[in-house]
Amino acid sequence: MLSPETLAQGQHVMTVCNACRYCEAYCPVFQAMENRTTFSKRDMLYLANLCHNCGECLYACQYAPPHEFGINVPRVLAETRVASYEEFSWPSLMRPAFRSTASMLGPIAGSLILAWILWQFVPSPGPLGDFYDVIPHDDMVTLFGAVGVFVVAVLLVGLVRAMGSFGASTTAIFSLTVWGDILSLRHLHGTGTDCTSDIERRAPWRRYFHHCTFYGFALCFASTTVAAIYHVVFGWRAPYPYTSVPVVLGTAGGLGLVIGPVGQLAQRLRRDPQLGDPQQRALDVSFIVMLFLTSATGLLLLVLRARQAMPMLLVVHLGFVLGLFLTLPYGKFVHGLYRMAALLKFSTERRR
Numbered sequence: 088m089l090s091p092e093t094l095a096q097g098q099h100v101m102t103v104c105n106a107c108r109y110c111e112a113y114c115p116v117f118q119a120m121e122n123r124t125t126f127s128k129r130d131m132l133y134l135a136n137l138c139h140n141c142g143e144c145l146y147a148c149q150y151a152p153p154h155e156f157g158i159n160v161p162r163v164l165a166e167t168r169v170a171s172y173e174e175f176s177w178p179s180l181m182r183p184a185f186r187s188t189a190s191m192l193g194p195i196a197g198s199l200i201l202a203w204i205l206w207q208f209v210p211s212p213g214p215l216g217d218f219y220d221v222i223p224h225d226d227m228v229t230l231f232g233a234v235g236v237f238v239v240a241v242l243l244v245g246l247v248r249a250m251g252s253f254g255a256s257t258t259a260i261f262s263l264t265v266w267g268d269i270l271s272l273r274h275l276h277g278t279g280t281d282c283t284s285d286i287e288r289r290a291p292w293r294r295y296f297h298h299c300t301f302y303g304f305a306l307c308f309a310s311t312t313v314a315a316i317y318h319v320v321f322g323w324r325a326p327y328p329y330t331s332v333p334v335v336l337g338t339a340g341g342l343g344l345v346i347g348p349v350g351q352l353a354q355r356l357r358r359d360p361q362l363g364d365p366q367q368r369a370l371d372v373s374f375i376v377m378l379f380l381t382s383a384t385g386l387l388l389l390v391l392r393a394r395q396a397m398p399m400l401l402v403v404h405l406g407f408v409l410g411l412f413l414t415l416p417y418g419k420f421v422h423g424l425y426r427m428a429a430l431l432k433f434s435t436e437r438r439r
Contacts, residue, residue: 104117104120107150116138132167137426140161141274168422171252175249194373209221238412296348304344307344310337381408
């Protein structure tokens with residue numbers, strides 16, 4: 088939850104910025120800030136999620152540390168952002184997950200435990216390459232369907248709460264401009280074409296790796312959807328040929344989810360720590376690592392699906408998929424949804 092100290096610091100920072108306005112052209116945060124003379128808790132939660140953490144404002148600010156004002160917009164908005172994740176989460180008993188030190192290794196350990204549990208129900212493997220002889224299709228659908236319904240419900244509750252808090256209009260969903268902002272991630276950089284990682288250090292890689300991750304995730308989802316249609320509608324049983332639509336989509340998505348997370352981890356090592364909140368390191372890194380392990384085990388399963396290791400690889404991969412799903416509503420994944428809600432609100436203000 089947003090502490091009174093963090094709220095007061097955020098209000099102080101935004102008040103100083105509103106008086107200065109040197110950074111008004113950098114990103115939507117400063118444009119939205121100018122529409123306000125005071126900053127309520129709702130305003131701070133909105134501005135925090137509107138921020139894409141490009142970092143330009145920190146290096147342009149004449150009041151940044153070591154100045155006595157100590158203005159650090161990226162840091163205070165990052166601290167406020169994680170508080171918004173807690174604010175909008177459901178059920179409330181899961182709020183500590185966003186700050187728990189166990190969030191670094193917890194999802195990985197949990198996935199391995201889930202894989203071990205699944206392995207207990209695996210019979211003697213049948214024909215190599217036949218996934219459903221390892222875990223029957225109906226069992227997969229029941230397990231992942233139940234988890235999927237729960238995860239979607241929790242994410243929808245969070246999204247509705249965020250949109251209600253920000254005052255976002257649902258009509259903005261039909262704006263092509265908003266979807267251009269969302270899908271292009273153009274606010275990941277400030278006024279230039281490259282992303283900032285330190286003083287006078289700019290490169291496009293942060294945005295590129297985010298694109299690999301985002302669209303890799305989308306392609307994997309599309310692959311699973313097409314495979315479900317193949318099985319349910321046409322009765323075609325997995326595994327599918329390497330040239331089939333599900334395998335091509337899954338391979339492309341898996342590669343994106345390997346390149347993107349690895350690149351983001353490398354970027355984190357080089358990025359100025361002043362641009363974020365060090366206490367969120369576990370939250371950030373655990374999600375990136377889970378994406379990588381899920382995609383890496385999936386690609387390994389694809390390559391070795393006709394080998395003796397296939398049953399074990401399948402169970403390990405499904406364990407990571409299940410672990411990723413269960414942690415989606417209580418990890419860094421939610422920032423994409425809440426940032427979308429903030430952009431929907433911003434589009435309404437921009438039209439006005």
